[in-house]
Every structure is written in structure tokens, then in C-alpha cells.
Amino acid sequence: MSFLSRFLAPEVDRHLLVDQGEFIIDEVAKHWVTVVLPAMGIAACIPIFWAMPLLGAFWWLALLVGLGLFSYCMLLIHLQFMDRFVITNMRVFRVHGVLDQNLATMPMTRILDISVSQPFLGRLLGYGHFTFESAAQDQGLRDIRFVGRPEQRDLTIQGVIQRAGLRKAVEPLFSRQDYEGEDSDHLDDGS
Known part of the structure; x- marks a missing residue:
């Protein structure tokens, strides 16, 4: 280790x-559902990075926002992974x-x-x-x-x-076999 x-x-x-x-x-x-929103955040980084050439001199702003969002979402995914x-x-x-x-x-x-x-x-x-x-x-x-x-x-x-x-075992008062015959239909259909 x-x-x-x-x-x-x-x-x-x-x-x-x-x-x-x-x-x-x-x-x-x-459960995997906990990483859906962070994964969507990571997917949102793609258009942010694509927008960098369109911003001219301010390309670095999109880079910082994209890297910040990517890092934050990866941290959220890792936090979920470490939770057991x-x-x-x-x-x-x-x-x-x-x-x-x-x-x-x-x-x-x-x-x-x-x-x-x-x-x-x-x-x-x-x-x-x-x-x-x-x-x-x-x-x-x-x-x-x-x-x-x-x-x-x-x-x-x-x-x-x-x-x-740790808990006392409970003996059933009767078993399923006690209901064999005419009452067995009630057990099968849930009524």
C-alpha cells in the first residue's frame, strides 16, 4: 500500500x-446515478474549449473556466468513488x-x-x-x-x-403446507 x-x-x-x-x-x-451530473459538467467543458478560438485575446478565460469546471466535476466523481x-x-x-x-x-x-x-x-x-x-x-x-x-x-x-x-428466531405459528388444498389459491394470487 x-x-x-x-x-x-x-x-x-x-x-x-x-x-x-x-x-x-x-x-x-x-450507485452510478450519483455521477450523472458531474459527467454532464465534464461534457459541458467541450463547448467551452471549442469557444476558445472565438474569444480572441480572451481565450485564456475560456481555458480557465473549462479547466475549473473539469477539475471540479472530476473531484465530485472521485468523492463518489471513495464513498463506500x-x-x-x-x-x-x-x-x-x-x-x-x-x-x-x-x-x-x-x-x-x-x-x-x-x-x-x-x-x-x-x-x-x-x-x-x-x-x-x-x-x-x-x-x-x-x-x-x-x-x-x-x-x-x-x-x-x-x-x-442477535435477534431471537421466531417460530412460525403455521406453515405454507397448512394451507394446502382449497385455501392455496389465496396464497398464489396475493389475495
Whole structure:
């Protein structure tokens, strides 16, 4: 691991408690929709650069504006790339930032409730937002936005919590086989 690589890749493995047996179950990068606007900004640089010869002596002004917009949009894309949400067998955590890096973590034992919201566009494109509720009043890991495949990630977290024995397993009062016969039609058509 070189010094420069810390600023170019999230390197979530260095935050793991390897000696305690912690391992990554899912590493979630931000959904691609978060880079659409910065990519449009980069595309807007092209006409700015094309306008340079038309500006005569002020060509440098278009160059500065174009380079500034390009640099800003590339920084936004890199910030999204460096933002990772990680699900391990022991906890969930989020690492984000380039120059200043922030780490927020929550043990599985502290997760009381997970809310998943998907706006209309999120349902179309396959992303959603997580809200973690815990017993703590103030927590560093509450809202995780633009998570791809949120239903699958929620089931992953619920499965880890259940397998770890952190929540009491509930025995069903009856099974699907109890409904065999005349009532099975109600289960198949959703009524």
C-alpha cells in the first residue's frame, strides 16, 4: 500500500478487525446515478474549449473556466468513488472522503431498525436510501444514500443479524403446507 494509493482508492480492508475474525460480506459503492451530473459538467467543458478560438485575446478565460469546471466535476466523481458502505459479519461501516477521510461504524448489535426508501426514480434505476435506527441518540452512521439494489442489501444485513443470533428466531405459528388444498389459491394470487 503506497502513500498515494490512500487518496486514489477507498481501501476498506485496512479498517477490518482481521484478528477478531471480521470479514467483508458486501462492499457497496455509490450507485452510478450519483455521477450523472458531474459527467454532464465534464461534457459541458467541450463547448467551452471549442469557444476558445472565438474569444480572441480572451481565450485564456475560456481555458480557465473549462479547466475549473473539469477539475471540479472530476473531484465530485472521485468523492463518489471513495464513498463506500461496507457490511461485515460484525458491523456496518461507511468510509468516505479523499483528503480528510471519515469512518462511521455501527455494530450489528446496535441496529434496531432499518428503513429503506426508494423514490420513484430510485425504483426505476435500482437505488434507494437506508436509514439506520439504533438505541444511541446521536450516531455517526444514520443515513446511507444512493445504495444500489437496496432490497438485496437489506436482506443481507437482516441475514447477518439473524445468523449471528442477535435477534431471537421466531417460530412460525403455521406453515405454507397448512394451507394446502382449497385455501392455496389465496396464497398464489396475493389475495
